[in-house]
Amino acid sequence: MKPLAPDSSITLMIVDTARLLRKRFEIALSHVETGLTVSEARALAIIWRNPGLRQTALADRMNVEPMTLVGYLDALEKAGLIARQADPSDRRAKLVVLTEEADPVLDKIGMAMTELRAEVLAGVSQEEQKLLEGLLGTLKGNLLSGEAGNCNR
Template sequence: MPAKIDPESPGFLVSTTARLMRGAFEREIERAQIGVTAAEARVLAHMSVCGGMRQNILADRLGCAPMSVTAFLDRLERAGLIERAADPDDRRAKIARLTPDAQPILEQIQLAGERARGIAFAGVRPEDFEVFRAVCLQLRANLEETRTARLQEEPAQ
């Protein structure tokens, strides 16, 4: 008899919920017609939270291939929403930063995100949301700690 995978296990629940929330966010971005795609909106949102960073680090945070992020950044740079400069520690690497022109777009992205969260959390009591949030923060901390330890153990290439 084959192993029974539980579709309500934490991994499946998180993955499915994230996919559905991402879809709700994408629909809200499209509905808002703010001049960027949903993928570009995610790039801008991560940059607003994390500040200027190397393109490869941004790709890792987004869970995207570096080439995909480069294409997004190319379009955002042409739109005047980001700028790229050589990393002072490694001239071969580029650091991407938001420009002041990104602020009105970020405000629209934030509103779209709030609408998507409203859809996702309809009927969820505030105290239940706080428990959910605390559990998610702990899960993230556990997984980041494990990931950091693993990366420190890997030999440099």
């Protein structure tokens, strides 16, 4: 007898939604004239949301290899949009920060994100949006706390 599949409809729906949202985000970025590749624009958007992260933490957030991230950061730094600074707590580590020159590019990325958000949340009331944001925050927190426990496995 074949085992019953676990009830994972919520899990799979979240995975599928995240994949679709990332794809749509990348498409939205490709329609915005930033002078950057989609990957560079995505990196800049993540730096914008998480200023002052170490390069290794940024690679984790982007789900890319550190060496892949270095290429994006080199291009962003060459364009004058970011700077890498020594971490005061560990001079070997680099923190990634935005420069003022990034502001016009971030405005364009922000517009693309706002349009995508409106599209994704069409038909969802303000109350439902707040509830969704709270639930997603809880899920993210659970996953992050689980990550810490899984590091030694």
